[in-house]
Amino acid sequence: MSILIKNVKLNDLEQDILIQGEYISKIANNIEFAADKLIDGSGKAILPSFMNGHTHAAMNLLRGYADDMKLMDWLQNKIWPLEAKLTEEDVYWGTKLACLEMIKSGTTFFNDMYWHFHGTARAADEMGMRAVISEAVIDNFSEKGQKEARKMVEKLHNESSRYSDRIQYVLGPHAIYTVSKETLLWLKEYAQEHNLLIHTHLAETQSEVEQSLQKFGKRPVEYLNEFGFLGPNLVVAHAIWVDDKEMQLLADNNVKIVHTPASNMKLCSGIMPLSKKLEKEILTCLGTDGASSNNNLDIAEEMKIASLLHKVNTQDPLHANAGQIFQLATRNAARIFNVNAGEIATGKLADLILVDLNDVSLVPGHNLISDMVYSANGSCVDTTICDGKILMQNRKVAGEEEIIASARRVTKELLAR
Ligand SMILES: [Zn+2]
Numbered sequence: 304m305s306i307l308i309k310n311v312k313l314n315d316l317e318q319d320i321l322i323q324g325e326y327i328s329k330i331a332n333n334i335e336f337a338a339d340k341l342i343d344g345s346g347k348a349i350l351p352s353f354m355n356g357h358t359h360a361a362m363n364l365l366r367g368y369a370d371d372m373k374l375m376d377w378l379q380n381k382i383w384p385l386e387a388k389l390t391e392e393d394v395y396w397g398t399k400l401a402c403l404e405m406i407k408s409g410t411t412f413f414n415d416m417y418w419h420f421h422g423t424a425r426a427a428d429e430m431g432m433r434a435v436i437s438e439a440v441i442d443n444f445s446e447k448g449q450k451e452a453r454k455m456v457e458k459l460h461n462e463s464s465r466y467s468d469r470i471q472y473v474l475g476p477h478a479i480y481t482v483s484k485e486t487l488l489w490l491k492e493y494a495q496e497h498n499l500l501i502h503t504h505l506a507e508t509q510s511e512v513e514q515s516l517q518k519f520g521k522r523p524v525e526y527l528n529e530f531g532f533l534g535p536n537l538v539v540a541h542a543i544w545v546d547d548k549e550m551q552l553l554a555d556n557n558v559k560i561v562h563t564p565a566s567n568m569k570l571c572s573g574i575m576p577l578s579k580k581l582e583k584e585i586l587t588c589l590g591t592d593g594a595s596s597n598n599n600l601d602i603a604e605e606m607k608i609a610s611l612l613h614k615v616n617t618q619d620p621l622h623a624n625a626g627q628i629f630q631l632a633t634r635n636a637a638r639i640f641n642v643n644a645g646e647i648a649t650g651k652l653a654d655l656i657l658v659d660l661n662d663v664s665l666v667p668g669h670n671l672i673s674d675m676v677y678s679a680n681g682s683c684v685d686t687t688i689c690d691g692k693i694l695m696q697n698r699k700v701a702g703e704e705e706i707i708a709s710a711r712r713v714t715k716e717l718l719a720r
Contacts, residue, residue, distance in 0.1 A: 304339050304691060311344025311657060313647055315671075320349060322653040325691040330649055340693070347657040347685060348671055351645050352411040353602035354636035356561035357502075357540040357590030359417045360427070361389070361397030363404065364714045365595035374508060374570045382595065386418065388720045393713045394422030400710040401600055402430035406700050408601040408681020409656040411689035412642060414538065414561070414590065416475040416502055420459050428466045431694045433654065435640055436463075437475025437502050440490065444483045452486050456493065469690055473500040473538075478507075479523055480514055487532050494536055500640070505539040508572050512544045524549035533558050538639060540590060542580075543573040550576070554583040559639040562631065564609045566592030577613045578622060588636035589628075601681040602632050610676055625676040657686035 306322040313320070319334040320327060329336075369381035394417065405413060412433040415423055420438040427434040438459055442448030456474065463472035474490045476482040494501050506512060506523045519526045524545055527533055533556035540561045545553065553560070562575050580587050589609060591600045606628045613623035637645025644654040658665065658675070662683035665674045675683075687695040694700065 307338035312348040359593035360401035362593030394419040398426035409684035
């Protein structure tokens with residue numbers, strides 16, 4: 304399969320771009336090639352597609368279900384009771400809805416942690432997206448929980464080979480307050496043995512820090528460091544409440560961070576110290592978190608929120624500039640998740656988008672990256688390509704009506720269950 308995109312703007316120059324198989328094979332002024340598919344890129348610009356570093360895709364079914372609440376009230380009284388009733392089919396359609404939303408807003412990759420792994424993996428695979436997916440590991444500090452967690456991880460890891468290589472299994476210990484040290488140590492070893500990433504929530508709220516001090520006598524990052532859990536294959540979501548010493552530990556151990564500003568702001572979890580992380584060169588990317596705490600999966604919006612939050616927080620309008628923030632959503636995420644993408648260059652995976660330069664948010668067009676961060680939302684994306692395959696063209700995604708109808712149906716059934 305080959306795709307030739309003619310006359311598309313790349314860094315303000317009109318270029319032709321040839322995709323062969325999964326890769327961008329040639330970028331030049333004028334390419335003559337009998338491609339299987341020809342795309343007229345005039346009036347459009349090409350950009351790397353976005354990568355969503357932390358989400359719970361199937362939570363799209365819970366969008367708008369419970370808003371304007373405190374984190375623990377929200378979780379304990381609204382989210383967890385409903386999540387306990389979720390079936391694999393619910394997760395499948397919830398994830399399809401999330402994938403549809405991501406494709407329509409220019410995202411081709413997501414890092415997921417949820418329940419019913421196969422529901423998520425099957426949906427992401429069928430939608431043509433790239434994803435790293437974990438089943439949340441929770442042992443509640445019991446021996447029985449530890450045994451079950453090990454069995455579950457081994458089973459799902461084996462079964463994950465049934466999906467295409469766009470879908471990768473990762474280990475997902477939920478958090479230090481739901482997973483014991485014993486299980487964390489076992490996961491660390493398992494990850495090393497099988498060369499897997501570990502994805503967890505860390506230092507999201509102040510009360511998590513207080514609990515950690517009470518229970519372990521240490522702050523969250525120090526606690527994990529004590530038994531050697533920190534390392535370059537560890538990806539942590541949030542990392543808001545970390546002091547300078549902990550920040551240094553994250554930097555020294557090459558831990559990766561996913562920043563989720565909209566969710567953190569909505570739940571009043573706190574402000575992640577982005578400038579300190581960037582100063583210490585801790586590799587950081589952006590994530591939306593689930594759609595019930597955001598409430599959408601639009602990375603263009605997340606970029607704007609991130610930039611404005613850190614400007615006002617540092618009282619410095621030069622801070623968190625458009626170029627920096629755009630990198631978080633593309634190249635940094637590609638490095639964190641070991642995906643050979645995040646930029647438009649030959650030899651890179653064809654994970655990319657075409658944005659419509661006539662979309663009113665991109666006119667008159669002084670600076671495309673500024674416009675993408677501060678002006679546009681995902682609806683300026685016309686075409687989304689992942690792994691050399693077209694997932695959306697002219698804003699049309701295959702199977703869209705069925706996904707919307709099915710998501711409505713399973714949500715209704717879930718609420719009645
Ligand atoms: Zn989360």
